[in-house]
Amino acid sequence: QQQVKQSPQSLIVQKGGIPIINCAYENTAFDYFPWYQQFPGKGPALLIAIRPDVSEKKEGRFTISFNKSAKQFSLHIMDSQPGDSATYFCAASIDQAGTALIFGKGTTLSVSS
Amino acid sequence: DGGITQSPKYLFRKEGQNVTLSCEQNLNHDAMYWYRQDPGQGLRLIYYSQIVNDFQKGDIAEGYSVSREKKESFPLTVTSAQKNPTAFYLCASSSGIGLYGYTFGSGTRLTVV
Numbered sequence: 001q002q003q004v005k006q007s008p009q010s011l012i013v014q015k016g017g018i019p020i021i022n023c024a025y026e027n028t029a030f031d032y033f034p035w036y037q038q039f040p041g042k043g044p045a046l047l048i049a050i051r052p053d054v055s056e057k058k059e060g061r062f063t064i065s066f067n068k069s070a071k072q073f074s075l076h077i078m079d080s081q082p083g084d085s086a087t088y089f090c091a092a093s094i095d096q097a098g099t100a101l102i103f104g105k106g107t108t109l110s111v112s113s
Numbered sequence: 114d115g116g117i118t119q120s121p122k123y124l125f126r127k128e129g130q131n132v133t134l135s136c137e138q139n140l141n142h143d144a145m146y147w148y149r150q151d152p153g154q155g156l157r158l159i160y161y162s163q164i165v166n167d168f169q170k171g172d173i174a175e176g177y178s179v180s181r182e183k184k185e186s187f188p189l190t191v192t193s194a195q196k197n198p199t200a201f202y203l204c205a206s207s208s209g210i211g212l213y214g215y216t217f218g219s220g221t222r223l224t225v226v
Binding site: 101 | 163
C-alpha cells in the first residue's frame with residue numbers, strides 16, 4: 001500500500017512533443033502528490049505538486065492531471081524542449097500526518113532537437 | 114544563500130569500515146530526510162527526523178544509523194553491516210508543509226572499494 005508505481009521507465013520525444021508520465025498509488029490516505037525533476041549529478045528539485053481536491057494543475061508548460069477514483073496522476077510537459085531532458089519522479093505522502101515522501105522509480109526523459 | 118550542504122561529494126570506503134556522510138541546512142527546516150538512489154530504483158527512504166533528538170526508520174534502514182542533535186544537522190553513518198553501500202545518497206529538508214516541497218542537497222556518491 002505504500003508503493004507509488006511510475007511508468008514508463010524511459011521516454012524519448014522530439015522537440016515540441018508532449019511527453020506524459022504516469023503514476024499510480026494504492027494508499028487512499030495519500031493527500032499530497034509532487035513531481036520532482038533531477039539533472040545528472042544533482043539533487044531533485046520540486047517541479048509542481050497537487051492535492052486530491054483538484055483534478056488538474058498547471059504551472060507554465062507543466063501540468064498535473066489527477067484522477068482520484070482511479071488513484072492515478074500524470075505529468076504532461078507541453079512544447080517540450082531539449083533542456084527538459086532529465087529524470088522525473090512522482091511521489092506521494094500523507095501530508096497531514098507528516099509522513100515522508102514515497103517516490104516512484106523515475107522516468108528518464110530525452111527530448112531530441 | 115539558504116540551502117542544504119552535503120559533504121563530501123565523492124567518498125571511497127574500504128569494505129568493513131564505517132563512514133559518516135554530512136548534511137547541514139540553514140533553512141530553519143524542522144524535518145530532515147536521507148534517501149538512497151540506485152539506477153532504476155528511484156529514491157528509497159533510509160531515515161527521517163521531524164524534530165531534534167527524534168528520528169524514524171524508513172524502508173531501508175538496516176545497516177545505517179543517524180543522529181539529530183541539532184536542528185541544522187542530520188549526519189548519516191553507513192556501517193559495515195550495510196551489505197551493498199555503493200550508491201548516491203541524498204539528504205533533504207522540509208518545513209513540514211507539503212506544498213513547499215523538499216529541498217535536496219547535491220548528494221554524496223559513496224563507493225566501496
